[in-house]
Amino acid sequence: MQGNQTIIDLLNAQLTLELTSMDQYLAHSKMYEDWGIEQLHHKLAHEYEEELDHAKRIIERILFLEGVPDTASRKAIHVGCNVEEMLANDLNAEREVAAHLKKVISECEKAQDYVSREILQTLLDDTEMDHIYWLEQHINMIKLMGLPNYIQSQMAQGHE
Template sequence: MKNKTILIKGLHEILSATFAGAEQHLAHATINEYNGFPKLAQRMRSEFENEISDSKILMNRILNLGGIPNTEHKSLPIHLDVTKQLEQEFAEQVIALNRLQELIILSENDCATRMVFEDFLKDETLHTNWLRQQVSLINNVGVANYLTTQM
């Protein structure tokens, strides 16, 4: 019973981060669209949609374990500057990857919850790698050159 409570708490933690990330992605997508960077805006809008889809999976798992989904979350920083947007998201992703790895270990006796966390880890790893690449591109070619590829 204690492990179930720990898993529900972990699922709520990821659910909270997912809602916060969705909110941040939507804001950054809107900012980038407004500033004339539709490619970057579309990528962030896609991330927003993924986060919303992920939240449904998390809520269903919480319900399956007998919990009640809680959608409270802290807001994440919103930046007008693209470099800051990407660096902030990258830093958040690194934290999320570490936490997901911890939660996978904690869910060793619950295959269904472990699979949810493992699937999220795969998706978040891909997003983290993309963010790392974007930050690297900005550092290597400069933000102005990077942004010309996002028009």
């Protein structure tokens, strides 16, 4: 089905953001693993997989609209040097993803591309209700309990 080129371009821009977040989560996940912070390692490995799923959904939609998915482009990733910086960088990345999703959803509405809008709404729900919410919770936990206690709480298996 021949799609609206503006929507295809916006979907490709969203794909770039999802792939960039995926790369950042992979880097942070492996850093947490190296530092022995297992809970953060597992959580961010899971987030990497979710970003990959988001990218797959967008690619499938671009292909359905007879567009060419841009799987090569990335924005600069922001790898942190410590736990607080890493969580803050991930939160900033997710907020950028959410803001762009809202823009694309709005444009899909204008173009009457309701299927793309629905796919993107699902991604937005996941981004806001899972990724952003979790990151805000954990940044707040650091404020409440202090960084050393937070890190210790993330080292043991069975906590999230």
